[in-house]
Amino acid sequence: MSILSKFVNWLSAVFLRKHKFSLGLYGQVNAGKTSLANRISLDWLGEEVGKVSEIPHETRSVTKKEHVIVKAGGRTLEMNLLDMPGIATKIDYKDFLRYGIRKDAAQARAKEATKGIIEAIKWLEKVDVALVVMDSTQDPLTQVNITVLGNLEARKIPVILVANKIDDKSAKPERVRDAFPQYAVVEVSALTGEHIEKLYEAIAKSVG
């Protein structure tokens, strides 16, 4: 980086109050992480991050969108958006067969998903703020959610809990609040965009 570009960056940081950070989306499989990443990216970049599917483990590698400029809470934020593969304790190719995937392809998918989980865990070192995405229609007290939150806390990474899928009639986002009262919880629908502005405000608040 040249001296001039360093100077420009310094001026931007001082006068435009721009905060640069990496935002990682963690959570269980099919919690709606990619839908949420797409929503954020569409709102601020006008393009999607990745493909959404009802088949578990659609996201099997870390997907990045860099230089996402977000204006929230009276500030301008520049973030790298990191959509992580869903975390799971067990991956079984047989779960994919009922979606019409051939056995060989399902086994390959399971292998890629396992590698993706390890990759997501390694990327924790690069994450400044974590969105832990939970499916409001499901019980939030799971081994994966508890382990992920405990680890983020141990690493002192700021966490925002996202109670997603509130557009679903069976959603009970209050269960997320009740289960994890020590965290900031934002109830959203990545699908419809409901309350998404509250999430941006929470992100702006979390970067200090």
Add this chain to the structure above:
Amino acid sequence: MPHKCVSCSKVYPNSSPELLKGCTCGSRIFLYLRNDDVSIKEAMDSGLSAVIESGKVKELARTQPVSVELVSPDDAEAQRMGEYLGVQPAANSRKEQPAENITVIDRGEYELDISSLMAGDPLVVRSQNGIYYLKIPSVRKTG
């Protein structure tokens, strides 16, 4: 997997309510059997009775039913179980922790120990045939 009452040998299937309430004979200690053909007598002869009689399991069973798993009927296994249950272990025994954090159950079927992986433990993969693979160094650069 069946659970067998150590007192009357009555066998209960996995989700029986008796496993939560206690056996109809009043006992609250069950033997969890992986190998169905292991009899209660064989289990007792193997040293399990010492584990149960040593007090800790009985103490636990006063408030809730306790299931004891018998993997193989020998003294070493009984000692391991005893240690797992918090019963006074033999002087030379030590607690066994699984070494692997990824288990390949079958092709396309995996189990992951998320706690271990997130804690940054070295990557240890256990294959279907019991061979362990260690990745050193297991932390590669991201970016």
